[in-house]
Amino acid sequence: MIVFRVPPTAVERVGFSYSPTLEAVLSLHVLVEPKHHPVQHEWVRAMRRLSPALKREIDVFAFAYRAYFPEFFFPSAAGELLDFEGELRRLRSIDPELARLEFATPSIGPSDAVVAALLLDDPGALLERFLTLLEDYWEEAFAREWERIEPDLAASVSEAGRQIESDGLYALLRGLWPEVRCDAEQGRFWLDRPHDHEVQIGADDRLLLAPSTYVWPHVRVNCDAPWPLGLIFPASSIVREARPRIPPAQLVSVLRALADDTRLRALRLIAERPRTTQELAPLVGVTEAALSKQLRALADAGLLDRRREGYYVLYRLVPEQIEALAPSLGSFLSPAED
Template sequence: MLTIGFSAYDLAVMRFAFSPMQEIVASVRVLKDPAAHALHVPWVNRVAPRVAAAAGAFDLLFALVPVPSWYIPDFVTPPPTTPVPDLETELADLRRTAPERVRADLDRLATLRDPARPSAPVARDVQVRTDNAELRALRADPKAGLGRLAAQMSDYWELAVSEHWPRLRSLLEGDVVHRARRLADGGPAALFADLAPSVSWRDDRLSIAHPRFVGHRQLDGEGLLLVPSAFVWPTVFSSTLPPWQPTLTYPARGVATLWERRATAAAPALERVIGRSRTRLLLELEAPASTTELAFRTGLTPGAVSQHLGLLRSAGLVGAARSGRLVLYFRTEASAVLLTGVRV
């Protein structure tokens, strides 16, 4: 069990962000152990043959993300410095990592590997060499190694993640809007109540049930950085080792709907009043979502979705919040009352 203690100031400076680089790392874990990440099987089936065809192009990246292991080098998943960083900015920061930091994290990785547990099965067709020669070369020349790692991450992103990023980003943005509303409505207790099954809040202390880690970290004015993630599901990542800002990466709300269109419940009585399409949109707004995401889920055109949302918003049934360049829509209390009793 890891516990994190908060002061009033730490709660005041707590913030949200998300990270393309952390999605890369978490998705590599999914590819290396798909059985533990069943929700992402549709993505694995699409991406695994591409990675296999790359024939070792990502050896250093994959070597730095061991499975099973409860430690990934912190320099590979540094806390994002802005709420919505882009990958190029993060990779530029990665290249500037101090050599001593790289070596310290690699030494910790070597110490914390779990040799008693067998290696997890790799996704179908994915052959990944995790030869320690890659890690030895990185340790011997961190600057050159970080350049190779950044190039591999960039190539992996284009191959495996970039085409899905608009939907992933909409999911992450929606989670941030939802969590911010929870924090505003009920404070930390409401924010953390449904963050993840392994996370709980009590008496100004956050507890994280880690299977092989026990410790306490008292925050000292740093605050906690909360990072929603799609690929981290069903676990959480935590980073509390100096000099990094303490960070908790958790599964984004609504991740179960990410890869497939789902059959949405019908509400015939409501449909007769406001129409089928607008009812469908209200039912889909279980979590905040963008016009593009709603169009994907419902099969409506983006223009039609935008028109329907405008009417729902003017009727007070939908609200909107801007997050970066996206506008995310969410149900209001009035629409929640209308949907009472509807099974979604």
């Protein structure tokens, strides 16, 4: 378990960022583990057009991002937002020994013999080969994707900042359940991971929060120096896209009432003119008792009005409910707006 201790009032210890190289690496994880990322299957299908050579290189380095990814891709804690070229310059300055440690962390190491040899003998060359993979991937596909998603990431930073300002850090963290669990009263949050570590975010430390388009449904965490302490969490637009939409109760009631051939036949006859149970039963071909039950279901859904005329109960269609059905269903089926 990884535990972070942050006082609920320590808003000044929280920073935000996002990163093009981080998103590129997380999108590569999606390509090698698509079953975990149903909201990104459109991207997976689109990436079938990648060149065969690039696909092979993505497979060669799959060990580096299938379950873990090198933590030197965490955005800078200084709050600077570098472009892709700027991040590559930063990454090329990493100590080769640190690169070796990061590439060696995954439990399943490289299966390619050349890559395995580089890991042991020349981690600097291994890092350069990996960054060359990212450059090729960026040029073929991800530069256009970054143009699309960067505004959403910026909006997520603004939205998360407003939430923290309004309701506190732990209100944001509660929205990351069940990946993140928290106890605001004790000033701590934690993640179940095969790694035991407790981190105290002190006055001189910063907790970095980075929204991501490609991390859902997970979060990524770093708790070890020299990389920034922090969380990568799903961008708000992706959370909304993945959240199941609940149909209005009235729409469900009407559709259930209509999902029966006897009720539909009775409704068709009532649409011609108001009718009684005694009149409808022989026309529909059921007993009066059975038909009364069906008409009651249609009336309960608001599709029929009933009024008594002496001994008889007369059923009348409520046309407004029928007219509202298509717009209500269409509104529910239309793409959700942010």
